[in-house]
Amino acid sequence: MIRCGRLCNNPRLLGRQRQRCIRDWKGQLEQKHPITRSHPETGRTALYVSPHTISEIVGLSAEKSRPILEEIYEFATQNRFVYEHRWTQNDVIMWDNRCTMHSVGSYDSARYRRVMLRATVSGDAPVER
Numbered sequence: 001m002i003r004c005g006r007l008c009n010n011p012r013l014l015g016r017q018r019q020r021c022i023r024d025w026k027g028q029l030e031q032k033h034p035i036t037r038s039h040p041e042t043g044r045t046a047l048y049v050s051p052h053t054i055s056e057i058v059g060l061s062a063e064k065s066r067p068i069l070e071e072i073y074e075f076a077t078q079n080r081f082v083y084e085h086r087w088t089q090n091d092v093i094m095w096d097n098r099c100t101m102h103s104v105g106s107y108d109s110a111r112y113r114r115v116m117l118r119a120t121v122s123g124d125a126p127v128e129r
Helices: 015-024 062-076
Strands: 002-004 031-033 036-038 045-047 054-057
Touching: 054 062
Parallel strands: none
Antiparallel strands: 002 031, 002 054, 036 045
């Protein structure tokens, strides 16, 4: 079980970013959820972690949690697990947040226009098996 909240709880977040997060998300509650979850359709187990929101493993201090979480992130982001999209005009990307870690890469906003629309489908709560 891990404890997560907004970016404000992430020990990687420093300085001005952390202060902005605390200001913008003041009053947000922390949540707890399992480190892994079972996909409701396939039954496969997937990591259910994010380096941007996880603050600690429940039952461990943030200091003791950090090296364990770093090892999990290092494992999960190995090249063999990464898909990096090469964007072309009119591309549409969809993924299943129940079993996918995702992040934005570098983007040249001076040269390219980006239009992003996000839709979130409600689903089931994460469940451990």
